[in-house]
Amino acid sequence: MVTSPRRRILNYAIRYVLLAIAAFLLVYPFLYMLSTSFKPRSLVLGDPTQLIPEDPTLDNYIQVLGVDNFLRYFLNSAAVAVVSTVLIVALSSMMAYAFSRLRFPGKRILFTLIIVGLTIPTMMLIIPQFLLARDLHLLNSLQGLVPFYVGTALGFNTFLLSGFFETIPKELDEAMLIDGAGPWRRYWSLALPLSKPALATCVIFAFLGTWDEFAWALTVLNDVEVRTLPIAIALFQGQHSTSWGLVFAASLLAIIPVLIVYIVFQRFFVAGLTSGAIKS
């Protein structure tokens, strides 16, 4: 564009100042939380502008991981999230492959039912889901969470992946068909390897969705030893209503894996989010 260098510099300067203010407002609460988690307990409600504690301590983390059993909850959440993610990606990629590449009676009805499901908020289903889980003896166990986490995530991921599979040239399928490859081989050694970015997006969203899930776990889990991290943190705050340092030490344990996944894979986030939002 035809602008003088001075105007361009001014333009950049204004943008940076505004962006910096926004970044400050959005990030400050995290820093506040981080700082509180390193403060000794008595000083917790001190000066909110003092981000670096005078005598930082790891006591909160030590207590949370040891006495308060958060290592256990961390592993519970990790196990549920990993198993659910594997199943979500496997089942939804299979469904998506059939919807985008194979012909079979009833295809349109089944796909429509998937789309209909995308409009149902999962909270609306929580009462009948609870009765279903009770009848299937899936209450109060970590394994019992998995079918519900997987089933509720299948619609969105199937939709996302079938959109992606459609973009793979049909000629490639036909070439493999000539070589005599059946549907399984075309799915496994053609569609999946070509869809790595879309699969990565699914893995990330499926993992974060199950890692952070709260309402369902709150409803079906009772015993202390089967708690997942979000439940443990929320109940922990109820018990230690003034020990915010402990609460935030526990919270940070829960969000650190999320932040790592997010920062490493952030380009997949952008891709997944924008495609998901624009299509739905």
Place this chain on the structure above:
Amino acid sequence: MTAPTAAPPAVTVRSALLRRRRGAAAGGGRREALAAYAFVLPGFILYALVMLYPAVQTFLLSLRDWKITPGVDSPWVGLDNYIRAFSDPAFLDSLVNAVVYTLVTVPMQIVIGLFLAILLDSKLPGRVAFRVLFYLPVVTSWVVVSLLFRYIFSSDEGLANFVTVDLLHLASDNVSWFQERWTSFIAICALGIWKGVGWSMLIFLAALTAVPKDLHEAAAIDGAGVFKRFRYVSLPSIRSALSVVVILLVIGGFNVFISVLLITGGTNDTQVPLTYMYDQAFQFLDFGYGSAISFSLTALVLVVSAAQYWWTRRSMRN
């Protein structure tokens, strides 16, 4: 002699072979269909079991006076649960709260998100870093950020009181945010906006990036200033993104749950429909009434978003 004539035209061979394979696989369409069911059914059966069946059940439960004890009869009561809901002041209050929450958070998220997207829509060094930072609240779990905001708005020396009293002098004394309905909602709405702006920013940024740069240049050459270029070049191109964002944010607004549950627990008249439904179902075990609330809320939200969709379609055609 390897005569070139011996090589048949590749295309015909290919299509002939294809036909053969398809033919061979035909008993043909049938074998493909069988394979397709093997691909679809494991996932679909699970999906139907935990999504479709409960969706139907929500409606059926809502027509009964559901008794949780096994073996006890749950009589059909028709629309009684719905009549009760819409004459229940507590439920109507919860709807009002959800409407207020939506009316406050949705426009704010859109305006701020769009503003940030415009700021980032240029070849600014460090723009990825800003984008990552802005999106941070979006990826953090609702549980953690709800507790964080409860702490920020805690009654004594919290960050919110520091800002209102010591920094901006909006109040002379520390505010007890969670003692009253609307001050509680200041905290809840602040959280909703803070957590959501990164998401709308990202969607708008994607739409803005897709606007061809020469359109801007042409407009600039014609003498259009920043605002005119935004009004006549950017805005029309992000219209569909805008309508998607509005619809999804409104749906999200009406379905606000975790933040209210963990920040106030619905005390001091701060219930929203989902926290009220949750209490009815899992505290008072009134599953029929809870289902009626769930179903009403979903229907209401569907109607509102359908109306929005229809309205944007119409205004886009004009």
